[in-house]
Amino acid sequence: MIPDPDALDVVLWVVLPYIVLSLFVVGHVWRYRYDKFGWTTRSSQLYESRLLRVGSPLFHFGVLAVVLGHIGGLVIPKDWTGAIGVSEHAYHLMATGLGTIAGAATLAGLGILVYRRRTVGSVFSATTRNDKLMYVMLTVTLALGLSATVVSNIIGGGYDYRTTISPWFRSVFSLYPDPALMAGAPLLFRLHALSALLLFGVWPFTRLVHMLTAPLGYLTRPYIVYRSRDAQLGSRAPRRGWERT
DSSP: OOOOOOHHHHIIIIIHHHHHHHHHHHHHHHHHHHOGGGOSOOOOTTTOOHHHHHHHHHHHHHHHHHHHHHIIIIISOHHHHHHTTOOHHHHHHHHHHHHHHHHHHHHHHHHHHHHHHHHSHHHHHTOOHHHHHHHHHHHHHHHHHHHHHIIIIIISSOOOGGGTHHHHHHHHHTTOOOHHHHHTSOHHHHHHHHHHHHHHHHGGGSGGGGGGOOOGGGGTSOOOOOOOOOSOOOSSOOOTTOOOO
16 A cells, blocks of 8 residues: 655655756756866776776676666556566566676676775876765665665565556656655665665766767767977888878
């Protein structure tokens, strides 16, 4: 039985989502207009690459699987997967197994990246306050999500979030949010959803903005021509089209 929402539920699951959506959209527009040169990951690969080679793939491939899993679980209605022949048991096993693996890989990769950023002096010097806030919020969100999956669906008897959290998520975008759906969800799932909302609220003001861009202009931009100032260009004659001007 779904309990009736109180005033706090209305604030958390009706008011807050629209505040976050407004911050997310307006913040990205503002950031793109006034901080184009800051719209970057501020790569630190030149400072240290050994830990980065391990942590970065773990984190990025893991978070990609996490995002795809959330899209499948929150956006696609339960009836649709049933209509194509995916039973609830099969979906539960797949979502729990793959979700746990993806979440653990993402947290492990993030742990390596945070350790690298804290222990490598040159990388730590390039870390801003926004970066530190982003890492904390990202870690909390991932840890709560993984904990909710493990506690409810592996240790516990299972929880079908597609009957409560998923309809609430879709109701926000249909402009008819139903806070009663979230009021009946387990505490860990509510904390995970709340931490995710707060993360999306600060997203436009951190390096996470790079996830919403793709370097398409790189494919069409002109070549960068480097010219030598040395009088002697080498023992070989320059190739055609590369003569010194």
